[in-house]
Amino acid sequence: MSSCQLTIVDSVDKVIFDFLGEFTLYDVSRIEKKIVNINLLKTDNVVINLDNITYLDTTVALYLNKLHQKFLDDSKKVFIQCATKKIQATLDLVQKETKNLEKLKQENKKKIITTIGKDSFKNCLGFLSFVEFIGKLFATKLFYFFSIKNIRFKEIAYEINESAIKALGIVSLTSFLIGLVIAYQSAFQLKLYGANIFIVDMLGISILRELAPLITAIVIAGRSGSAFTAQIGAMKITQELDAMRTMGFDPYIFLVLPRIIAMMISMSILIFVADMMGLLGGVVVANIDLGISSDVFLERFKEVVSIKHFFLGMIKGPFFAFLIASIGVYRGFMVKDDTQSIGKNTTKSVVESIFAVIVCDAIFSILFTNLGI
């Protein structure tokens, strides 16, 4: 691209700006610097000579217009020479269109207090709208279960396949490794006191009661909760939800309830699998590191770990599942009309559902301890 050359002829009574070549937006800032440095105090007449310009774009025309205005403000006489009709037309267009043009407004900076206030208010509203979502779910939708015909078995089965069967691998592997690690770390301490056999008590209670449900919930929040948000969010952007509503298909029945129910069922299956795999990890370490054979492990297990621990862990499942699925779906509904908000809401969905699961677990823990279970 041939760039524009500027020659400045400073004669007695006038200054001539002589432009040559193709004048495009890439040249503007260079030319601008050159012109700013010129002292124009002693002359009254300025000539802008565009006769030798081959091409000129609108950015340049805007710049020349600005320059022209500036010279006029300095009470100089300006002559623009232009031989080519096309260039003159561009200049005329810019001059005509910029006459009543407003300046681009700059965004004013917000004060930090204002930002904090606004954000807190928004968060409060966000919590209220989640409560509203849950209320709506319970108040108007659960009565559909009074008739078995309303339950959408096909969707539920599909979601169970998606969120439980396909997640079996990752949940098993994670809980197996957690069992392995916990056992390995405690084996070292137990060996010091010669209390090898107590590994069974420790693993049995911690995995069945706390670890397996929690690990499963966290994996599923990251895996299926985020998927729910993204699916429903994308459907919202493409107006599929609106289309469903106009056709009389209630999204709560078609999309929300099947996912929540499926998740509650899936979670129980997955926690059971996680229990088994976690204990398997423990058995492996006990066998190799502590010399406790699997027969001894299982015998001790039967003696010291009562069945209530298993049930306590399993009971948490549906609660966690409800939280994860409802937060995921709710976040999907919160997606606005642009692509950015899918990402934002997916992140929020995962963070909030993991947080909710941990809070729920803490409440259960206090409850069970105080009940003496």
Next chain:
Amino acid sequence: MQNIIEVTNIKTIFGDKVVHNNLSLKIKEGEIYGLLGPSGCGKTTLLREMVMLQKFDSGSINVLGHSLENIRHKEAQKLRREWGVLFQAGALFSSLTLAENIALPLVEYTDLSKSMIDEVVAFKIHIVGLKVSDAQLYPSQISGGMKKKAALARSLVMDPKLLFLDEPTSGLDPISAREFDALILKLRSLLGLSIVMVSHDLQSIYDTLDRVAIIDNKQIAYEGTLSNIHSINNTFIKTFFKQTELRR
């Protein structure tokens, strides 16, 4: 007049479906050229191939003197600054305001000062018929027609020599659609733009296009001016243009 785009013997295959078979056309500098045809005939595909968004299976496309089959990265980047593309739904970046969207090419590719950029942005917003006060809005806050105008402002901001429009008037109300046509004609005469567009809007086709290519059955059914299109014996042309005759 020089050819600005030359498409020679293009073949495009999606899976086992042949979209274009030995399709050739030439677009001259300074003209407004329309790609027409029944839906699913591959107009938009051809447009996407011209702007290097999609690969074709054989043949060659030459745009502004660069052949696209084995173009190098640096050349391709240079070529991309010399054209503007307007997508059907605007494709404005949703995380940026209108002003930021339009200013983006200037900020990235030139060393213009902030005040100069603001001025260019305000001018382009004005010239496409938007209000300068709308500049701080985000794309999700404006209507479809406004999005389209803002997207046109973005594609024009570097003063390209070549403009690709994918259904520019679809989704606009009739008045803005005609204004849009007038704007396109004005810009062409002022800036020496060459314009390639896909369109279904008959009024717009008659008002703006210099020459058209009609793609039907994987090939060009007709290439030339609109005045002698009725001599062609093609079902699509007959039905499509007969309606206009009745309406006019």
